[in-house]
Amino acid sequence: MNTEEKQLAGILSRNWWLILLRGLIAVIFGFLTWFQPGISLNALVFLFGVYVLADGAIGAWIAITGRKEHEDWWVLLLWGLLGIGVGILAFLAPSITALILLFYIAIWAIATGVLEIVAATRLRKEIKGEWLLILGGLISVVFGVFLIAQPSAGILALLWLIAAYAVFFGILLIALAFRVRVFNRQPENL
Known part of the structure; x- marks a missing residue:
């Protein structure tokens, strides 16, 4: 286990509750979307904007609090800033069409997934369960590619896909x- 990976694992361990919060926000977002399929596109844009803005802010916070301990903290910051940017864009253009929203979501999911896979591969020797982050990243990438490949999918199908993705991804984050959370509690193997 090298020092850099220990530092990143320590950052995640100290901020486990922020990862939990991200997961809970994703699950709540997914269930709200499932149980309110008749919401307007503007409401969906608003709900999506709140979700990615909160997700991005939490990711940026984790990166900033760990910047002195890990030289690659900027990857986590980039991940967070991407979410913040997409969230702000959703608020600035509430009357966007379903197709544009679809591409917002697709690009965000692909970029987030790639960054999560990168972070997880760096942690693979440091924490147990890094495969959860890798799986979450792969699901994000596949989801984004699917949305780009099937842009003519109906808005209801899009709502159900978004909800399923958010719930599953949220459960993985939880x-x-x-x-x-228990990383710092485990004695180091010598």
């Missing part, structure tokens, strides 16, 4: 949060 599981990861509880795994990284």
